[in-house]
Each structure stands twice: as C-alpha cells, then as structure tokens.
Amino acid sequence: MAITQGPCVRTRDQAYVPDTPASAGVSVCWRGEGGKAVIRLPDRLRVLAGFIPPGARVADIGTDHARLPVWLVQSGRAARVVATDIREKPLVRARRLVERCGLEAAIRLVQADGLQGLFGERPDTVVIAGMGADTIAEILRAAPSLPGAIFLMQPMTHAERLRLFLARHGYELYGERLAAEGGRLYNILAARPGGPCVTPPPAAWYVGPALRAAEDPLFSAYLASQIRRLRAEALALAASRKPADADRLVCVRSALTELEAYGPPNNIQAREMS
Numbered sequence: 001m002a003i004t005q006g007p008c009v010r011t012r013d014q015a016y017v018p019d020t021p022a023s024a025g026v027s028v029c030w031r032g033e034g035g036k037a038v039i040r041l042p043d044r045l046r047v048l049a050g051f052i053p054p055g056a057r058v059a060d061i062g063t064d065h066a067r068l069p070v071w072l073v074q075s076g077r078a079a080r081v082v083a084t085d086i087r088e089k090p091l092v093r094a095r096r097l098v099e100r101c102g103l104e105a106a107i108r109l110v111q112a113d114g115l116q117g118l119f120g121e122r123p124d125t126v127v128i129a130g131m132g133a134d135t136i137a138e139i140l141r142a143a144p145s146l147p148g149a150i151f152l153m154q155p156m157t158h159a160e161r162l163r164l165f166l167a168r169h170g171y172e173l174y175g176e177r178l179a180a181e182g183g184r185l186y187n188i189l190a191a192r193p194g195g196p197c198v199t200p201p202p203a204a205w206y207v208g209p210a211l212r213a214a215e216d217p218l219f220s221a222y223l224a225s226q227i228r229r230l231r232a233e234a235l236a237l238a239a240s241r242k243p244a245d246a247d248r249l250v251c252v253r254s255a256l257t258e259l260e261a262y263g264p265p266n267n268i269q270a271r272e273m274s
Contacts, residue, residue, distance in 0.1 A: 039071040044154055044179040044186040045129060051152050051175060051190045052125050055079045059123035061114055061139060062086070062131055066094030066107065073106045082121040084112045114139035115146075122146070129154035133162035140169070151191045159187040160205040167204075170197045176211040178218040185222050187211075202251045203258035206230065212262075223262055230256040 041049065045068055052058065056078050060069050063083035072078035085091050091109050098107045110117040115126065126149055128136050133155040140151070151171070155162050166173050166189070175190035190210075200208075206226045211219065230252050237249040 039067050039074065041068065041071055042179075043181045044188065045071075047177050047179040048127065048129060048152050048154050048188045049075075049077060050177070051150070051188070052077050052127075056125040057121070057123045058082075058125045058127060059084070059115065059118060059121065061126065061128045063094060063109070064090045064130070066091075066097055066109065068127065068129070069107045070097060070101055070103060073103050074101070078106075078125075080106055080108075080121075082108045082110060082118060082123065084110045084114070084117045086111070086113050113142075115143040118144070124149050126151045128152070130156060132156055133158040133160075133165075136162055137165040140165070140171075146193075149192070151193075153189045153191070154186060155189075156186075159189070162189065163208050164200070164205045166191050167198050167200050170195050173208055173210050175214070176208055177214055178211070178216045178222055180218055180221075185218060185225065201258070202255035206255055207259060207262070223259065227256065227259050230259065 049068070049072065052072065054077055056072075058069070058072060058078045058081045060066075060072075060081055060083040063069060063085050066083050069078070069081035069083045072081055083094065085094070088111055091111055094109055098104060098109065108121070110119065112118075123146065126143075126146065128139055128151070131139075136153050136155055153162060163173060171191040171193050172195035173189060173191045177188045179186045179188060189208075207223060211222075216222075234249060234252045234256060237245045237252060240246075
C-alpha cells in the first residue's frame with residue numbers, strides 16, 4: 001500500500017478521523033508540530049475496528065506498514081498493540097512510522113509467522129486482515145491458546161471457507177459486517193473460541209447467521225452476488241463428469257436453494273464480486 005496524502009481533521013472525542021470517505025488504500029498525511037502522522041483507514045479496516053473495544057490489547061497479524069496499529073492507539077481504541085509480520089521489509093517501514101508518531105511504548109513490532117511471535121504478550125483482540133481465507137485458517141490452526149480473546153478477520157477471498165473452518169474448529173462466529181471498497185464487497189468476521197465443533201448447512205458457508213442478523217445495508221448486494229456465483233458454479237458442475245464434482249454439486253444446489261429463499265435475487269441490483 002502506497003503512502004498517499006489525504007485531508008484529515010482532529011477532534012476532541014476521536015484522535016484522528018477523516019473528513020472524506022476512506023479510499024481503497026490506507027492514507028497517511030503529516031500534520032502538526034513535528035509532522036505527526038494522521039492515519040485514514042480504508043472502509044474494510046474501519047468496519048473491522050468497530051468491533052474492537054476501547055482500551056483493547058491487540059495483536060495485529062500481518063501488520064504490513066503498521067498503519068492500523070497506529071490508528072488504533074491514536075484513537076484510543078487500543079491501549080497496546082503487538083504487530084507482527086513475516087517479512088522484514090514491511091517492518092522496517094512500520095518502525096519508521098511508529099517512531100515518527102512517538103508510539104514505541106505502545107506498539108511492539110515483531111518479525112514472526114502468525115501468532116508465534118507474541119513472546120509473553122496476552123492480547124484480548126487478534127486482528128488478521130488482508131489475507132486469503134486459507135492463510136487465515138492456517139494461522140488459527142497454529143495459534144497458541146488465548147483464553148477470552150476475540151478474533152477479527154477480513155479475508156480477501158473465499159469467506160465461505162473461513163466460516164466453515166471456524167465452525168468445524170469450535171469458533172463462535174458472533175458478528176459479521178460488510179464493507180464496500182474499490183468495487184468489491186469485503187467480509188469482516190468476529191469470532192471467539194470455545195463453541196461446539198459443528199458442520200453448518202452449506203447455505204451458512206456463504207451467508208452466515210451473524211451476517212443475516214446484522215441488518216447490514218450491503219446485505220442485499222452481497223446476497224445477490226453469492227446467488228449469481230453459485231448459479232454459475234452449479235451450471236459448470238452439472239456439465240462435469242467427475243465424481244467429486246457431483247458431490248460438490250449437491251452442496252452448491254443445497255446452498256443455492258436456501259439463499260434464493262431469502263429474497264428475490266432477480267430484483268437485487270449489485271456489482272459482481274471479483
């Protein structure tokens with residue numbers, strides 16, 4: 001993500017907020033004495049941050065340039081953040097930003113794979129954003145026990161695989177929201193461990209109960225996109241002669257039947273998800 005200039009304002013109640021809608025990338029502008037960084041979050045991270053309770057102890061996994069941790073501390077949303085990344089180069093840039101903001105005492109940067117680099121930190125909130133669903137699942141599979149912690153995830157692809165993984169591994173998916181950014185819809189999932197290990201019906205892989213209950217204004221667009229996607233997949237699978245595709249077709253048709261019962265998809269206007 002490139003650093004771009006953007007108009008920002010400061011308020012009494014929230015340390016830094018944008019005065020224009022968030023763009024597709026995270027923006028940084030330099031304001032005030034000493035050129036302090038003012039962070040503008042994209043919509044998908046802004047929605048995710050809404051799940052974080054004020055004063056949280058956060059682990060940001062795959063932090064990249066550490067702009068989310070800086071925003072969380074500046075806004076008071078987080079009291080402390082340990083930010084990890086498997087790559088050295090992003091952490092070099094992250095360290096420059098953290099030091100320029102004077103937040104070295106509140107943000108700890110660690111080069112590590114997933115949650116393996118906590119080194120005594122006990123976060124109550126874990127953020128894993130901007131990765132594929134399979135990568136997020138692998139990070140969770142290898143994660144140490146964090147009793148009482150919540151996990152906030154923003155998969156870039158295949159949210160249905162992540163929902164299924166969470167259900168089968170005892171995570172309660174207690175919240176889900178959507179964000180529109182750059183012509184795409186993104187899922188933000190909030191889960192906590194300690195639930196039963198179950199395999200939900202196929203429709204719940206694509207549209208989870210938490211998302212249906214959220215009354216998200218983007219829900220109709222998302223539902224329509226999932227129905228179109230499943231219709232296209234069903235046509236392709238029906239033309240295949242592979243035994244595995246026949247089993248997959250049963251799941252797809254089951255999900256499609258239930259999703260179509262949620263509303264009139266032919267009357268729903270939405271962009272195609274890429």
